[in-house]
Amino acid sequence: MTVKRIDINTSVLANNETWAKKNARRLEDNGVYAVNLMSSPGSGKTTILQHSFQYLVPALNVGVIVGDIATTEDAERMQGKGVPVVQINTHGACHLDARMISGVLDAFDLENIDLLIIENVGNLVCPADFVFGEHLRAAVLSTTEGNDKVRKYPDMFRKADAVLINKMDLLPYVDFDMETLRRDVKGVGSRAEIFEMAARNGEGVESWCRWLIEKVRG
Structure with a gap:
């Protein structure tokens, strides 16, 4: 009897790639520039977005x-900013995928x-492997997470076009070194732009936004 081996991971990623290409075509047809913002839980993604809107x-x-896996708390924090927000709850899945994104694009007036x-979703592992058809990937890392994250989760940072170092206001109180961070980012083969910020008070967010606006405008 011959045993047939099926690589489930390869099959799942291939299916995701198919949906990602569909998304990419739709986004391009409507002139939409898409950004995938990734990080571990609690790094400050939502706070960064809240302060980014004033510039974007x-x-x-x-x-x-x-x-998010559950709740609409982060989406609710963005209400009243003049920005349409759609929540996806994955109900246990540790990342978004291209099919999920495709399913909510109709909620926007893409034109x-x-x-x-x-x-x-907050996670340094799975999101690195699942593209959406986006144009740019940004990884957020907070100083409170320590200096080992780039080395432990290299794919996340290798595939990022920008790395946002958040909670710089806490740098004097935590074991985190920016020189080590920069060396590690280069060490995993990344050419990402690195931005330092303290999103809680908005410091450093403008530089990231100006850079992003230039990317969108091409």
């Missing part, structure tokens, strides 16, 4: 997709969206 919204029409930011 005057320049661009922005839409946001928020991914009037310049920038679509997708806040992924």
